[in-house]
Amino acid sequence: MQKKLILDANLLDITISRLCQQLIENHGTFAYSVILGLQPRGIYLAEIIQQRLFELCRKKVPMGYLDISFYRDDFRRREIGKVSELRIPFSLENKRVILIDDVLFTGRTVRAALDAMLAFGRPAKVELLVLIDRRYNRDLPIAPDYVGKTVNTVASQKVLVELKAQGSSQNKIWLINNP
Amino acid sequence: MPQLSQPHLLGIKNLTARDIELIFETADNFKNIINQPIKKVPALRDVTVANVFFENSTRTRISFELAEKRLSADIVNFSASSSSVKKGETLLDTVNNILAMKVDMVVMRHASPGAPHFLSRHIKASVINAGDGTHEHPTQALLDAYSIREKLGAIEGKKVVLIGDILHSRVALSNIFALKKLGAEVKVCGPPTLLPRHIRNLGIDVELNLRKALEWCDVANILRIQLERQQLRYFPSLREYALYYGINLSLLNSLNKKITIMHPGPINRGVELSSDAADSAHSIILDQVENGVAIRMAVLYLLAGKQA
Known part of the structure; x- marks a missing residue:
């Protein structure tokens, strides 16, 4: 198994700062904005971004967790995963939603997330923020609005996100070659 | 990944404590879902469920039906009082006829203890016991x-x-x-x-x-x-x-x-x-009664996932 470092702790920190600056540029005071972290791994990034935005503009943007297990289009076609908590303590009606996940791959998770979101109202606008965009792997016409880093990968490779918030010893992102 | 140890839900006797915990954890999520503005999820979109009731029931039957509908399953309902059972058809024949129409799961209530166990040995679909005589529910x-x-x-x-x-x-x-x-x-x-x-x-x-x-x-x-x-x-x-x-x-x-x-x-x-x-x-x-729908959604969801 070969591992290649894509982002180290320092670069990751700079990347997250840049993503937050871009969000501030587009959302201003975040008056109607909410953050939705995708379960299971997007929520850690969502929490980091919420915290960083608070440090930058003293505004706590409301955050929810979205679990898409029941909205997948491949249920019964593969083994079922663990169902995580779905917690959205506010209505999405007329809100500007920032959907956050760590890695964008085929786009199927995002499709299911868009489907799941509709149960909570009709948002005014939905944007997608991802830390890693795996280019050339999309199955669906889905594109992110904010990207931490774009990497060229093939389907057999994997992106490993290690965050301290997830219990790892360091903040690092790796590209793994499976033989 | 977590899965039930059984392909059917015939009784609590066959379940492990881990199975029951898994059903509860899944039901927690479904309880959230049925308190959302839109209570329906597409999880069981391609699953057909037959509710076969050889004995009267209101609560259990409505609860199962709502659980199935909120999971987007297709449903056929069958009650013995208005069917060919009255003409002398056997249990296995009745259910096999229903299954021939491509049904994936059977929810059954029957007055005879062990009827769902008998059925589960003879058919491919998942069987959920909705009460068998004085035996289990x-x-x-x-x-x-x-x-x-x-x-x-x-x-x-x-x-x-x-x-x-x-x-x-x-x-x-x-x-x-x-x-x-x-x-x-x-x-x-x-x-x-x-x-x-x-x-x-x-x-x-x-x-x-x-x-x-x-x-x-x-x-x-x-x-x-x-x-x-x-x-x-x-x-x-x-x-x-x-x-x-x-x-x-x-x-x-x-x-x-x-x-x-x-x-x-x-x-x-x-x-x-x-x-x-x-x-x-x-x-x-x-x-x-409210929890009944969430629990039945969890059971249906986990058993359907097991058929994959």
């Missing part, structure tokens, strides 16, 4: 245990007493299995004629005095007097039963602690449970 026991967990925070170490017609109650047997597996202490209470002879072999105690049983317990699950299953007279009169084993609000208020009251329904008001007690703050009867 697994989804009821799951939702009862889930409601206790929700009300008291845990099940382990809690004291639960089942009161009333234990002899004819499938709810009692399934409850005993479920609660024992989850680490609760269980007693049964009722007139000796309505207690099965070897009930102690299940590892539970018997208490004949209602007041002592209530003083001991944290939760009292009160069972219905099943007059339709009683071919003999097990007690002199309903009035006498109500006098010795009926629960009312003044009895509950005279206890030295506050206990939780449950009933699987339908209630014989004024017999095993009086109206003032059934509608009091002690009662979580309507929570049980």
Whole structure:
């Protein structure tokens, strides 16, 4: 198994700062904005971004967790995963939603997330923020609005996100070659 | 990844404590979903479920039907009273005919104990037991245990007493299995004629005095007097039963602690449970009904995932 470092702790920190600056540029005071972290791994990034935005503009943007297990289009076609908590303590009606996940791959998770979101109202606008965009792997016409880093990968490779918030010893992102 | 150990839900007896925990964790998520503005998820979009009821039912049947609809499954309903069973068709023939129309899961209620077990050995679809005679009623026991967990925070170490017609109650047997597996202490209470002879072999105690049983317990699950299953007279009169084993609000208020009251329904008001007690703050009867849908959604979802 070969591992290649894509982002180290320092670069990751700079990347997250840049993503937050871009969000501030587009959302201003975040008056109607909410953050939705995708379960299971997007929520850690969502929490980091919420915290960083608070440090930058003293505004706590409301955050929810979205679990898409029941909205997948491949249920019964593969083994079922663990169902995580779905917690959205506010209505999405007329809100500007920032959907956050760590890695964008085929786009199927995002499709299911868009489907799941509709149960909570009709948002005014939905944007997608991802830390890693795996280019050339999309199955669906889905594109992110904010990207931490774009990497060229093939389907057999994997992106490993290690965050301290997830219990790892360091903040690092790796590209793994499976033989 | 977590999965049920069984391809069918025939009874609590075959489940492990881990299975029950998995069903509860999944039901937590479904409980969130059924409290959303849009209560429907597309998870079982490509699954067809047959609800085959050879015995009358309102609550269980509506609960299953709602659970299936909220998971977006396709449903066919079948009740024995309006079908070819009346013309002498066998159980296996009836169900095989339904399955020939490409049905993935069968929810069955039958008056004969073991009918779903028999069926599960002969067909490919997943079978969910919705009550088989006086044997088991697994989804009821799951939702009862889930409601206790929700009300008291845990099940382990809690004291639960089942009161009333234990002899004819499938709810009692399934409850005993479920609660024992989850680490609760269980007693049964009722007139000796309505207690099965070897009930102690299940590892539970018997208490004949209602007041002592209530003083001991944290939760009292009160069972219905099943007059339709009683071919003999097990007690002199309903009035006498109500006098010795009926629960009312003044009895509950005279206890030295506050206990939780449950009933699987339908209630014989004024017999095993009086109206003032059934509608009091002690009662979580309507929570049980709400949780029933979430529990059945979890069971359907996990069994459907198992077929993958």
